[in-house]
Amino acid sequence: MLKIETKHDSNFTTLHLIGEVDASNSVELDEHISGLVDSGVQKILVDGSALEYISSAGLGVFMSYIEDFQEKNISLVIFGLNERVYQVFRILGLDQLIQIKSDKEEALRV
Amino acid sequence: MIMKHELKLYCDTTRLADLRKFLNNILQNTSLTDIEQHQVTLAVDEVCANLIIHSHGCNAREFINVEVEKENGILKIEIVDRGEGFNIIEYKEPEISHVKATKRKGGLGIILVKRIMDKIEFEKIGTQNTCRLFKNLKSK
Numbered sequence: 001m002l003k004i005e006t007k008h009d010s011n012f013t014t015l016h017l018i019g020e021v022d023a024s025n026s027v028e029l030d031e032h033i034s035g036l037v038d039s040g041v042q043k044i045l046v047d048g049s050a051l052e053y054i055s056s057a058g059l060g061v062f063m064s065y066i067e068d069f070q071e072k073n074i075s076l077v078i079f080g081l082n083e084r085v086y087q088v089f090r091i092l093g094l095d096q097l098i099q100i101k102s103d104k105e106e107a108l109r110v
Numbered sequence: 111m112i113m114k115h116e117l118k119l120y121c122d123t124t125r126l127a128d129l130r131k132f133l134n135n136i137l138q139n140t141s142l143t144d145i146e147q148h149q150v151t152l153a154v155d156e157v158c159a160n161l162i163i164h165s166h167g168c169n170a171r172e173f174i175n176v177e178v179e180k181e182n183g184i185l186k187i188e189i190v191d192r193g194e195g196f197n198i199i200e201y202k203e204p205e206i207s208h209v210k211a212t213k214r215k216g217g218l219g220i221i222l223v224k225r226i227m228d229k230i231e232f233e234k235i236g237t238q239n240t241c242r243l244f245k246n247l248k249s250k
Binding site: 001020024053056059066067088091092 | 149
């Protein structure tokens with residue numbers, strides 16, 4: 001089960017991922033990010049503190065936007081990942097391609 | 111002591127959550143750390159998701175058999191399906207940089223499987239395909 005909550009602040013938007021992202025629901029994550037890109041948001045924070053699991057389907061969604069974000073000058077920062085989920089990003093070296101911070105304060109400083 | 115656990119997984123991606131629950135229950139009784147258990151579960155999820163989507167076209171009437179066995183300090187997960195099959199050994203996974211540049215959303219799963227597991231085997235006999243994933247268990 002995956003639940004995604006979107007919260008708009010004055011200069012950033014937060015996507016709160018709750019539950020598990022896998023091949024059955026990664027399209028939901030994709031649609032949320034795509035919607036934010038289309039709406040012209042410049043800074044996206046992904047709150048991963050309640051993310052229990054992510055498989056390659058979800059990781060691939062983040063990967064697929066890296067170049068778009070660079071072209072459109074959008075920053076995306078993930079924060080709050082638990083150690084198990086963070087290690088999955090690390091296995092693929094995605095911690096080098098995507099900004100990952102420990103908490104919201106650090107994420108906002110990016 | 112040999113312990114065997116089996117799951118019949120129907121080819122519907124929403125069933126992957128059941129697969130993970132099945133694996134979590136077994137793996138928590140091994141010497142694998144919390145992080146290793148999570149990663150082995152992920153590797154099996156990746157192989158099965160790949161088969162469900164690409165070999166079985168998400169046809170929920172078809173199924174995959176998953177069998178988990180612990181023997182002599184080795185955890186063996188056997189994933190058996192019938193059909194075209196996917197030879198994970200021969201598959202040449204893409205470079206991460208290529209995945210990023212082409213914005214393709216696939217290809218990462220097999221990289222994860224190969225980096226997480228200690229040994230991988232693939233065997234095709236007639237229409238039956240068997241993928242075996244191995245993880246060495248530390249002695250307690």
